[in-house]
Amino acid sequence: MAAVLDSVRAFFAQNAFTIDAENPGDVVARENLLDRTMGPSRRRKSSEALRRGRVPAEGLALVARDLRGHVIGTVRLWNIEAGVNRDGTPVDALLLGPLAVDAAHEGKGIGGALMRTAIGEAKSRGHSAILLVGDAPYYERFGFFAVKAQHLVMPGPFERNRFLGLELKDGWLEGAAGMLVASGRKLAMPRMRRAA
Numbered sequence: 001m002a003a004v005l006d007s008v009r010a011f012f013a014q015n016a017f018t019i020d021a022e023n024p025g026d027v028v029a030r031e032n033l034l035d036r037t038m039g040p041s042r043r044r045k046s047s048e049a050l051r052r053g054r055v056p057a058e059g060l061a062l063v064a065r066d067l068r069g070h071v072i073g074t075v076r077l078w079n080i081e082a083g084v085n086r087d088g089t090p091v092d093a094l095l096l097g098p099l100a101v102d103a104a105h106e107g108k109g110i111g112g113a114l115m116r117t118a119i120g121e122a123k124s125r126g127h128s129a130i131l132l133v134g135d136a137p138y139y140e141r142f143g144f145f146a147v148k149a150q151h152l153v154m155p156g157p158f159e160r161n162r163f164l165g166l167e168l169k170d171g172w173l174e175g176a177a178g179m180l181v182a183s184g185r186k187l188a189m190p191r192m193r194r195a196a
């Protein structure tokens with residue numbers, strides 16, 4: 001486990017929650033949490049087109065747990081190409097989302113802890129930029145701004161003022177233009193058995 005997660009775990013243990021790597025046993029609780037906080041329309045978002053059928057970026061599926069270990073928050077990041085740069089080379093980046101915290105635990109700093117851990121972990125793993133679609137007044141505190149995504153488009157409807165970027169390496173998104181494309185590893189699909 002990367003050093004960022006370990007130090008964040010130790011710090012937030014005092015605050016009645018921990019930030020941890022998601023494991024396969026968390027999937028049902030995470031999906032229930034997303035259904036509760038975001039509703040069924042979450043599956044129709046343009047971001048979903050970049051996530052569907054893919055696994056999250058290595059080490060970048062995080063959960064917040066209460067002291068009994070129950071999942072009370074989630075964030076995941078996904079490998080994408082953020083258009084191309086001026087010489088036509090695809091721009092590697094991450095897409096962040098969904099971020100959600102159980103309504104019973106809002107306002108305790110869990111969303112912020114998930115965001116800061118995710119950003120630190122992405123940086124320590126050598127990633128260069130993160131994009132997301134969300135409320136600017138919330139995400140600006142973590143360094144996300146619309147200007148960083150101004151020449152990029154989502155693969156579907158999106159609100160320009162909610163499409164935000166953060167550079168983990170200075171200047172990484174300068175000149176990046178075009179549509180976001182999924183580039184993460186594909187989910188292994190169970191093989192269909194032929195009828196005899």
Ligand SMILES: CC(C)(COP(=O)(O)OP(=O)(O)OC[C@H]1O[C@@H](n2cnc3c(N)ncnc32)[C@H](O)[C@@H]1OP(=O)(O)O)[C@@H](O)C(=O)NCCC(=O)NCCS
Nearest residue numbers: 037099100101106107108109110111112113134135137138
């Ligand atoms: C948005 C969300 C992740 C915040 O989680 P959280 O654990 O309550 O966040 P934190 O405790 O770290 O931060 C709370 C602060 O963020 C502010 N905040 C929360 N949502 C906000 C929003 N959409 N826009 C602006 N500020 C927001 C709160 O007012 C609070 O401000 P304060 O620190 O000045 O009091 C959580 O409310 C949630 O899951 N919402 C439903 C799902 C969702 O909308 N996710 C995407 C967010 S665009």
